[in-house]
Amino acid sequence: xxxxxxxxxxxxxxxxxxxxxxxxxxxxxxxxxxxxxxxxxxxxxxxxxxxxxxxxxxxxxxxxxxxxxxxxxxxxxxxxxxxxxxxxxxxxxxxxxxxxxxxxxxxxxxxxxxxxxxxxxxxxxxxxxxxxxxxxxxxxxxxxxxxxxxx
Amino acid sequence: xxxxxxxxxxxxxxxxxxxxxxxxxxxxxxxxxxxxxxxxxxxxxxxxxxxxxxxxxxxxxxxxxxxxxxxxxxxxxxxxxxxxxxxxxxxxxxxxxxxxxxxxxxxxxxxxxxxxxxxxxxxxxxxxxxxxxxxxxxxxxxxxxxxxxxxxxxxxxxxxxxxxxxxxxxxxxxxxxxxxxxxxxxxxxxxxxxxxxxxxxxxxxxxxxxxxxxxxxxxxxxxxxxxxxxxxxxxxxxxxxxxxxxxxxxxxxxxxxxxxxxxxxxxxxxxxxxxxxxxxxxxxxxxxxxxxxxxxxxxxxxxxxxxxxxxxxxxxxxxxxxxxxxxxxxxxxxxxxxxxxxxxxxxxxxxxxxxxxxxxxxxxxxxxxxxxxxxxxxxxxxxxxxxxxxxxxxxxxxxxxxxxxxxxxxxxxxxxxxxxxxxxxxxxxxxxxxxxxxxxxxxxxxxxxxxxxxxxxxxxxxxxxxxxxxxxxxxxxxxxxxxxxxxxxxxxxxxxxxxxxxxxxxxxxxxxxxxxxxxxxxxxxxxxxxxxxxxxxxxxxxxxxxxxxxxxxxxxxxxxxxxxxxxxxxxxxxxxxxxxxxxxxxxxxxxxxxxxxxxxxxxxxxxxxxxxxxxxxxxxxxxxxxxxxxxxxxxxxxxxxxxxxxxxxxxxxxxxxxx
Numbered sequence: 001x002x003x004x005x006x007x008x009x010x011x012x013x014x015x016x017x018x019x020x021x022x023x024x025x026x027x028x029x030x031x032x033x034x035x036x037x038x039x040x041x042x043x044x045x046x047x048x049x050x051x052x053x054x055x056x057x058x059x060x061x062x063x064x065x066x067x068x069x070x071x072x073x074x075x076x077x078x079x080x081x082x083x084x085x086x087x088x089x090x091x092x093x094x095x096x097x098x099x100x101x102x103x104x105x106x107x108x109x110x111x112x113x114x115x116x117x118x119x120x121x122x123x124x125x126x127x128x129x130x131x132x133x134x135x136x137x138x139x140x141x142x143x144x145x146x147x148x149x150x151x
Numbered sequence: 152x153x154x155x156x157x158x159x160x161x162x163x164x165x166x167x168x169x170x171x172x173x174x175x176x177x178x179x180x181x182x183x184x185x186x187x188x189x190x191x192x193x194x195x196x197x198x199x200x201x202x203x204x205x206x207x208x209x210x211x212x213x214x215x216x217x218x219x220x221x222x223x224x225x226x227x228x229x230x231x232x233x234x235x236x237x238x239x240x241x242x243x244x245x246x247x248x249x250x251x252x253x254x255x256x257x258x259x260x261x262x263x264x265x266x267x268x269x270x271x272x273x274x275x276x277x278x279x280x281x282x283x284x285x286x287x288x289x290x291x292x293x294x295x296x297x298x299x300x301x302x303x304x305x306x307x308x309x310x311x312x313x314x315x316x317x318x319x320x321x322x323x324x325x326x327x328x329x330x331x332x333x334x335x336x337x338x339x340x341x342x343x344x345x346x347x348x349x350x351x352x353x354x355x356x357x358x359x360x361x362x363x364x365x366x367x368x369x370x371x372x373x374x375x376x377x378x379x380x381x382x383x384x385x386x387x388x389x390x391x392x393x394x395x396x397x398x399x400x401x402x403x404x405x406x407x408x409x410x411x412x413x414x415x416x417x418x419x420x421x422x423x424x425x426x427x428x429x430x431x432x433x434x435x436x437x438x439x440x441x442x443x444x445x446x447x448x449x450x451x452x453x454x455x456x457x458x459x460x461x462x463x464x465x466x467x468x469x470x471x472x473x474x475x476x477x478x479x480x481x482x483x484x485x486x487x488x489x490x491x492x493x494x495x496x497x498x499x500x501x502x503x504x505x506x507x508x509x510x511x512x513x514x515x516x517x518x519x520x521x522x523x524x525x526x527x528x529x530x531x532x533x534x535x536x537x538x539x540x541x542x543x544x545x546x547x548x549x550x551x552x553x554x555x556x557x558x559x560x561x562x563x564x565x566x567x568x569x570x571x572x573x574x575x576x577x578x579x580x581x582x583x584x585x586x587x588x589x590x591x592x593x594x595x596x597x598x599x600x601x602x603x604x605x606x607x608x609x610x611x612x613x614x615x616x617x618x619x620x621x622x623x624x625x626x627x628x629x630x631x632x633x634x635x636x637x638x639x640x641x642x643x644x645x646x647x648x649x650x651x652x653x654x655x656x657x658x659x660x661x662x663x664x665x666x667x668x669x670x671x672x673x674x675x676x677x678x679x680x681x682x683x684x685x686x687x688x689x690x691x692x693x694x695x696x697x698x699x700x701x702x703x704x705x706x707x708x709x710x711x712x713x714x715x716x717x718x719x720x721x722x723x724x725x726x727x728x729x730x731x732x733x734x735x736x737x738x739x740x741x742x743x744x745x746x747x748x749x750x751x752x753x754x755x756x757x758x759x760x761x762x763x764x765x766x767x768x769x770x771x772x773x774x775x776x777x778x779x780x781x782x783x784x785x786x787x788x789x790x791x792x793x794x795x796x797x798x799x800x801x802x803x804x805x806x807x808x809x810x
Contacts, residue, residue: 004492011495016507019548023511026544027518034540035522038533056535070757072672091672092385092752092763095314095724095733106537124314131447132533 036106040136041083044109051109057085057117058104058133066099078103078115080136089117096123102133154219157207158298161248164200164255165288167193171281175274179346187274191262194277197284198252198259205252208297209239218304221245221297227310227729229700237321238311243445243461244297246324250441251287253325253332258284261336261361268357275343276336283335286468294461313701313727313734319379327372327399331437333365334406338434341427342476345483350427355417358430360788362413366406367784373399374777385735385750387670387765389773392541394449397520398440401513405433408509411502419499419564420490425506427487431480435473436513442469448524494566501559508552515544553607553658556651557614561621575621579613597666604662611655619648646787650780657776663745663769676759684766686747687711691719693760701725701734706751706760708738722751746770 038056039047049055057078065077073090076099087105097103097120107117121130129137171193178186211219212235215228225242226235234241240249258280265273291297314320340358344350376399381389390396409429415422443449446462493499519536526534557579561572586609590602620626622644623636671683675690682688691707708720720738727734738749745768752761 005489008492008495012503015495015504019507019511020514023515023544023548026547027515030540030543031519031522031536034543035526035534035536038535068753068755070674070755072674072752072761074753092750092761094384095735125312128447131449135533 038104038132040080040132041078041085042080042136044085044115045083049109051111054106054108056104056106056132057087057115058102058130059085059136060133061097061099061101061103063099078105085115086113087115087117089120091118091120093120094123096125102129102137104130104133153207153210154216154298154300157204158296160200160207161204161288161292161298164197164204164251165285165292167197167200168281168284168288171197172278172285174278175281176278179271179274179278182271184270187270190274190277190281194255194258194262194280197281198255201248201252201255201288205239205248208245208248209236212236212239215308217306217308218300218302219297220299220301223301223305223308225308225311227308227700229728230311230316231699233318233321234311234316237315240324241311241315241320244291244295246328247287247291247295247445248297249325250328250332251284251291253328254280254284254287254335257333257336257361261339265357272343272347272354275346276339279339279342280335283339283472286471290461290464290468294464307729310700310727310730313725313730313732314383316727317379317383319375320383323372323375323379326368326375330365330367330369330372330406331399331402331440333361333368334402334430334434334437336361337365337406337409337430338472338476341430342479344427344487345476345479348483348486350416350423350487352417352420355413355426359410359413359417362406362409362430362433363784363788366403366410367781367788369399369403369406370777370784371781373403374774374781378774381770382737382739383734385737385763387668387748387750387763387767389664389770392519392538393451394520395444395451397516397541398443401516401520402433402436402440404509404513404516405429405436408506408513409433411505411509415499415502416490419493421493421499422503422506423487423490424484427484428480429506429510431473431476432513435469435476436517438465438469438472442466443520449520491565493564496562496569497567498559498562498564500567501555501562504555505552505559508548512545512548512552515548516541519544550607553611553654556654557610557617560615560618560647560651576614576617579610579617582613583607583610594667601662601666604666605659608655608658608662611658612652615648615651615655619645642790643787646783646785646790649783649786651783653776653779653781653783655776656772656779657774660769660772660774660776664767664773667768669764669766671764673762673764674755674759675762679759681764683764684747685712686717687714688720688747688749688764690760690762698725701727704751706738706749706762708749708751708762710740710747720747720749722749724751741771744768 036054036056038058039049041057041059044057059078059080062077062079062084067075069075073088074093075086075088077084078087089105089107104121105115105117106119106121107115110116123130171190175187175190175193178184178189208219208221210216211222212226215222215226215235217223221242221244225245226238230238238245240246258277261273261280262277265276268276337358340354340361344354376396377389380391381387409426412422412426412429416426442462442465445465448462491499519540522536523534526532557576558572561575562569583606587602587606590605594601619640622640623633625633669684671681673681675681677690677692680687680689687710689709689711691709694705694707696703696705703723703725705721705723708722710717710720718740720740721736722738723736725734725736726732735750740747745766748765748767750763752763754760
C-alpha cells in the first residue's frame with residue numbers, strides 16, 4: 001500500500017477540513033451562546049430586557065451619583081445624557097473609575113430595574129473612551145473628539 | 152538642533168528604504184551583482200540612520216526638552232530616569248519609531264549574517280524588508296512625527312501614564328516588538344522565495360533561526376505583559392482574552408506552527424507551499440495586531456486614547472502587504488516543486504497535525520476577536536465576545552494538540568510505528584495516572600476537569616523528558632555513556648525538550664489558578680484580621696507617604712500561618728503628579744503553593760477599606776514555564792547547525808585581507 005502524492009494530499013486535505021469543520025461548528029454555537037450585547041441607558045429603557053440576560057451597559061458615570069456605602073457594594077448611575085440606569089457593583093472599583101468619566105459594566109438587571117454588575121471594565125489611560133460609549137455619545141451629540149487634547 | 156537632526160535622518164532613512172526596495176529587486180531581476188550588493192549597504196546604513204533618530208528622541212526625553220511636543224505630552228522632569236527612557240516608547244509616535252528601529256535592526260542583521268545566501272535571494276529578502284520599512288517610515292513622517300516642536304515651549308511636561316511606570320512594562324514593548332517585527336524576516340524570505348520560485352532545505356535552514364528568535368521574543372514579551380497585568384491591575388487574573396492580548400497571541404500561534412513546519416521543509420523537503428503561507432500569515436497577523444492596537448477599532452481595556460485617522464493609514468499598509476503577498480502566493484505557489492512523500496502516521500504527519508491545530512486555533516481566536524466588528528457592520532448592534540467563548544473554543548482545540556505533543560518526537564520520519572512510540576511513553580503514562588489519582592483524592596471538592604488538566608501537564612513534562620532519556624539511553628547504559636550522549640545532544644534537541652517541558656510547567660499554573668483560585672472581598676478596619684486560604688491576614692495600619700512623582704497611602708497587611716509571622720504585605724494607592732491619576736499597587740507573597748495577593752481598595756464611610764484577597768495556586772509557574780520555553784529557544788538558536796553561515800566552516804583560522 002504505497003503512499004502516493006495524490007493520496008497524501010487527499011488525506012491532508014480531508015484531515016484539515018475535518019478539524020476546521022469541527023472548529024467552525026464549535027465557534028458558531030459558542031458565539032451564539034456567549035456573545036454579550038452592549039446597550040446604552042436609552043436602549044435599556046426602550047427594550048424590555050429580561051433579568052436573565054447578561055449584557056454590557058455603557059455610558060458616563062453621572063456626576064454626584066457614586067455612593068460608597070458601608071460595605072463592599074458601590075452604587076452609581078450610568079447616563080447617556082438622555083436616560084439613566086442605576087448600577088450596583090460589589091467589589092473594588094478600577095483606579096480610573098470616576099464621576100463624569102466613561103464606563104462599561106457587565107451584569108444583569110434585577111427585578112427592581114437596577115443593573116447588578118459583576119464587572120466594571122478598567123482602562124489604562126484616562127483619555128481613553130471605550131468605542132461604544134464614544135459612539136453613543138456622538139449619536140446624542142455630546143462628544144467632541146479632541147476635547148481633551150490641549151497644545 | 153539634535154531634534155531637527157533626528158527628523159532629518161528619519162527622512163533620509165525613508166529615501167534610503169525606498170531605494171533599498173527598488174534597486175536590489177531590479178538588480179536581482181537583471182542579475183546585476185553591483186545593484187544587488189547595494190542592498191547590504193543600504194540596510195546597514197538605514198539602521199544607523201534610524202538609530203540616530205531614535206537617539207535624538209531619547210535625548211529629548213533625558214534632558215526633558217519640552218519644546219518637543221511628544222516629550223511634553225508624555226514626560227515630566229521629576230520622572231525617574233528609567234521611565235524617562237521607557238517614556239520614549241510609551242506613546243504612539245515613539246513606539247512606532249521603536250517598531251521601525253527594531254525592523255531596520257533585523258534588516259541590518261540579515262545583511263550582516265547571511266554572507267552565504269545566494270546573492271539574488273539576499274537582494275530580494277532585503278528589498279522586501281526595505282518595502283516594509285518604507286511603509287512604516289512613511290507612516291511616522293506623514294502622520295505621527297515624534298519630532299514636532301511646540302512654540303511657545305511649556306515649562307513642565309504633562310507626565311507619563313502612571314500605569315506604565317513599571318519596570319516590566321518598560322521592557323515589555325521592546326521585547327514584544329522584537330517578536331512582531333522579527334517575523335518580518337520570515338515574511339521577506341517567503342516573498343523572496345516566491346519571486347525566486349525556489350524553496351529548499353537550505354531556505355528552511357536560513358529562515359529557521361530568524362523565526363526562532365522572533366518566536367522567543369514574542370513568548371517572553373507576551374508572558375511579561377501577562378505578568379504585568381497580573382500584579383499591576385489588581386484583578387488577580389493573568390489573561391483576559393482582550394483584543395489587544397489576542398493581537399499578540401495570534402502571531403505567536405502561527406509562528407509556533409511555522410517553526411514546526413520549517414523543520415519538515417528542512418529535513419524532508421515537504422510542506423513547502425504551506426510553510427510559505429504560514430510565514431506570510433505570521434507577519435500579516437503582526438501587522439493586524441499593530442492595526443488593532445493602534446487604531447482603537449475594538450474596545451480593549453489595554454487600549455489607549457487613539458486617533459482613527461492613523462488607523463486608516465495602518466489599514467492601508469496592512470491591506471497592501473497582506474493582499475500583495477497573498478496574491479503573489481496565489482500566483483506563484485504552484486511553481487514550487489512538491490517534495491518528499493510520507494505516511495499519515497510519521498513525524499511529518501504529526502507535525503502537520505500540530506500545524507492544523509495551531510492554525511485553526513489562531514483562526515478561532517481571530518474569529519472571536521473580529522466578530523464584534525463584523526457584527527456591527529452588518530447589523531449595527533454592538534456586542535462583545537468574552538472569555539467564555541475563547542476558553543471553550545481554544546480549550547477544545549488545544550487539548551488534543553497537547554495530548555499528541557509528547558508522541559510526535561518518538562515517531563520516525565516517513566513512516567512510523569505508532570505502537571512502538573506509545574510503548575516508549577509508558578513511564579510518562581504511569582506518571583499521568585498517578586497524578587490524576589493524587590489530585591483527584593487531594594482536591595475532591597474541586598472541578599472535575601482539574602485532575603485531567605494536571606494529568607496533561609505531567610504528560611507534557613514526563614513525555615518530553617522520556618524523549619531525552621531515550622536519546623541518551625538514560626539508566627539503560629553506564630552513566631558515562633549517558634553523560635557522553637547528553638553532552639553530544641544537538642542544541643536543537645535540548646531546545647525542543649525544554650520548550651515542550653516549559654509548556655507543561657505553564658499548563659500546571661494555568662490549570663491550578665483556573666480551578667482552585669480563592670477570592671474574598673470584604674471591608675477591613677485597621678487591626679482587624681481574617682482567616683483566608685490557610686493564612687491569617689491582619690490589616691495593621693495605613694500610612695501616608697511620598698514617592699518621587701506620586702503621593703501614596705500604604706496599607707500594611709501582616710500575614711501569619713499557624714500563629715507564626717510570615718511577612719508583611721503592602722498594598723498602595725498612589726496619586727501621580729502632575730496628572731492626579733490614581734494607581735494601585737498589589738501586595739503579593741509567593742508561598743510554595745501559590746501567591747497570596749492583597750489589594751487595598753477605596754475607603755468606606757464608616758472607616759476602614761474594602762480589601763480584596765486572592766490566593767492564586769501555582770500562579771508563578773505560568774510565567775516560569777514561558778521562561779523555560781525562551782531558554783529552550785535560546786539553546787536551539789545556538790545549535791551550530793543553524794548558525795547562519797554554518798554549512799561552510801572556515802578550516803584555516805587565517806585572517807583575510809580586507810577588501
